[in-house]
Amino acid sequence: MGEVSIRKPAWLKTQVPVGKQYIGVREIVKKNKLHTICTSGHCPNMAECWGAGTATLMILGDICTRACKFCNVKTGRPLPADWNEPDRVAESVKKMGVKHCVITSVDRDDLEDGGAEIWALTIKKMKEVNPGTTIETLIPDFDGNTDLIDRVISAGPEVVSHNLETVRRITPIIRSKARYERSLKVLEHIAKSGVRSKTGVMV
Known part of the structure; x- marks a missing residue:
């Protein structure tokens, strides 16, 4: 008796990156010299998101000062902050025509403000x-500095997220420089500010 072929579930399959919307997003990102977590993190769902005409933009460069084991973003010494980036992000989102935009960033422990000012300017320009x-x-986490977190909140985003990424037990193993309790305090501070808060778990 031969082997039985088992059909793979739809969620296990990834789309081939093609189509007008996908190409449009790719060109906007490339032309405006932007970074996305989609490409920097080698996300397997990129075709689905870009095919729908949207992308998660990543500000403050594509080199992170931390080295979390679950993340594919490059680690090293980042380039100086690009103060023209907020304008390019805002114009790119306008061209994409999206109703909801997600923005993230690399960690910038090399900057005195952790990149908070660029964050605020990007939101305001958006x-x-x-x-x-x-x-x-x-x-x-901005090293738990609530003054820096407040700069982002004060700029007026509808949602402020900070990911726990994993459980307390293995946080020291897979999250570079991060502290589970610190992340909880960051989330608590965001929630108390009145803005909609959110978190996510990766591992």
Whole structure:
């Protein structure tokens, strides 16, 4: 008796990156010299998101100062902050025509403010150029500095996320420099500010 072929579930399959929407997003990102977590993190769902005309933009460069074991983003010494980036992000989102934009960033422990000012400027520029687009920010822990977190919140995003990524027990093993309790305090601070808070678990 031969082997029985088992059909793979739909969620296990990834799409081939093709189509007008996918190409459009790719060209906008390339032309405006932007980074996305989709490409930097080698996300297997990129075709699905870009094919729908959207992408998760990653500000403050594509080199992270941390080296979390679950993440494919490059680790090293980042380039200086690009103060023209907020304008390019806002204009790119306008061209994409998305109603909800997700923005994240690498960790910038090399900067005194952790990149908080670029974060705030990006959100404000987004609001100016795309008043009908809601903004979700996925922020680093800023070493637990609530003043820096407040700079992001004060800029007015609709959602402020900070990912726990994993459980307390293995946080020291897979999250570079991060502390589970610190992340909990970051989330608590975000929630108490009144803005919609969110977190995610990767491992």
